[in-house]
Amino acid sequence: MLIGYFRNCPGCEVPAAAQRRALAEAGCDQVVEEWSGLEHGDEQPELHGLLARLLPGDVVMVPHLDSLGRSLPKLVQYVQRLTEAGIGLRSLAEAFDAPARLRAVETVAVAGQGGSQGADSHRRGAGGRPPKLSPDEQSDIVESVLSGRHTAAAMAKHYQVSPATISRLLAAQLADPAAPAPSRPAIGDGVAADRIVGVLPLSALEERLAIVGTSGSGKTYAAKGLIERVMAGGGRVCVVDPLGVWWGLARGADGAPPPFPVAVFGGTHADVLLSPGMGAALGRLVGTQPMACVVDVSGFGSAAALRGFMTAFTEALYAVNTEPLHLVLDEADLWAPQRTQPDGLDLLGRVEEIVRRGRVRGFVPWLITQRPAVLHKDVLSQADILVSMKLTSSQDRAAIGRWIEGQADRTEGRRILAALPQLRRGEGWVWAPGDGVLARVAFPRILTLDSSQTPRREARPGAAGLLATVDAPALGRALAGLAADGSEEQTEGLNDPPV
Numbered sequence: 304m305l306i307g308y309f310r311n312c313p314g315c316e317v318p319a320a321a322q323r324r325a326l327a328e329a330g331c332d333q334v335v336e337e338w339s340g341l342e343h344g345d346e347q348p349e350l351h352g353l354l355a356r357l358l359p360g361d362v363v364m365v366p367h368l369d370s371l372g373r374s375l376p377k378l379v380q381y382v383q384r385l386t387e388a389g390i391g392l393r394s395l396a397e398a399f400d401a402p403a404r405l406r407a408v409e410t411v412a413v414a415g416q417g418g419s420q421g422a423d424s425h426r427r428g429a430g431g432r433p434p435k436l437s438p439d440e441q442s443d444i445v446e447s448v449l450s451g452r453h454t455a456a457a458m459a460k461h462y463q464v465s466p467a468t469i470s471r472l473l474a475a476q477l478a479d480p481a482a483p484a485p486s487r488p489a490i491g492d493g494v495a496a497d498r499i500v501g502v503l504p505l506s507a508l509e510e511r512l513a514i515v516g517t518s519g520s521g522k523t524y525a526a527k528g529l530i531e532r533v534m535a536g537g538g539r540v541c542v543v544d545p546l547g548v549w550w551g552l553a554r555g556a557d558g559a560p561p562p563f564p565v566a567v568f569g570g571t572h573a574d575v576l577l578s579p580g581m582g583a584a585l586g587r588l589v590g591t592q593p594m595a596c597v598v599d600v601s602g603f604g605s606a607a608a609l610r611g612f613m614t615a616f617t618e619a620l621y622a623v624n625t626e627p628l629h630l631v632l633d634e635a636d637l638w639a640p641q642r643t644q645p646d647g648l649d650l651l652g653r654v655e656e657i658v659r660r661g662r663v664r665g666f667v668p669w670l671i672t673q674r675p676a677v678l679h680k681d682v683l684s685q686a687d688i689l690v691s692m693k694l695t696s697s698q699d700r701a702a703i704g705r706w707i708e709g710q711a712d713r714t715e716g717r718r719i720l721a722a723l724p725q726l727r728r729g730e731g732w733v734w735a736p737g738d739g740v741l742a743r744v745a746f747p748r749i750l751t752l753d754s755s756q757t758p759r760r761e762a763r764p765g766a767a768g769l770l771a772t773v774d775a776p777a778l779g780r781a782l783a784g785l786a787a788d789g790s791e792e793q794t795e796g797l798n799d800p801p802v
Contacts, residue, residue, distance in 0.1 A: 692731040
């Protein structure tokens, strides 16, 4: 269906009757008229009502692009909503005919050509260079910032445009599902060292984080890249891995030397063997040592054995840990499920205590799950930052919607939730309300071995940070001693250099 839309505003250069007639002559089946200038709580109630009832395949026709929004950011926002819903857009004044999946950045370029009065006035008022950026300049800005070679502020200064112009270009690129993914630089390539995935400040690494996404969406890969940033700064890390996919954190990619010293407890690639009865001993060891480690429990078999180990592990860890420790709980819904078995109540209580009140004891909990609907809502709600990869289940998106209602903007949330099923592998929405960040990003390649996926990626060694070197025999002896007598005396001397 072809539906016309225009604004009837006082002082418009083109009379409302002429706009209505032009849309009807263009073949519109229906024409929706917005009465601007009235006292509405909603700036454009007729447009919002129209967007709510449009169906995929419908086309909206406007006399000129600024009928959709008086400013360029507002225009881009509405175009994104249309394209994400599979709805086309045509403009009579700009000879603009966009299919439902038009690149949003092309809309910015058309709006900047001068056919849109709202876009012109916005550009004049924003300062910077009067002529629009050329396509090559736009591409250079987008690639430079998203690849991390330069900051947005640096590119704005270089091209003599306002920071808002750079932000609009980036938003258009990241909102476009058909756009090619930006290049994926390694941490050591001299990329923007003060930002994470181009948008988050380094301080965000110290916040409680939740990463959600379907199997194969790239959430584990994204989490590894973030953990590498922590280890590059010398941070202590413990990853609880029930799938056996994190051991590559202790290996270099493509045969390169390991960039970080990481001990692997348990699993088929163990540095130190692990049994279900060692939970308390390992908790005391991890809580008292300056190390990064992977706790691979994928070989424990039964769910009861996993819960028993994790209950003892988290209890001991919480009791002894006093220094900053990033505790990464992969498949977090196993440890804190919404529906808990009787033998899992103690574990749920431990995990909730670490997530809710663990900051005073140094814990920085990160949660990873492919089923946010199954993760206990009291645990998920504590996340300060949400990274959402591809999600297709309506129940899982509803769980994310509840987090949005408690933490962030509900209107923006509805728009993003509708776009989650279309995300490509390795892409995600990063939402950090405390830092004022809401952006769609492509996560950079990791430095360590990608043990969770089969494709091989080039990587370069990174800094080892301040972590102690891994002495597997010493760790094994200490763990065996702790398991035997329950004491913490055997942890002494682990930081001594190997003989």
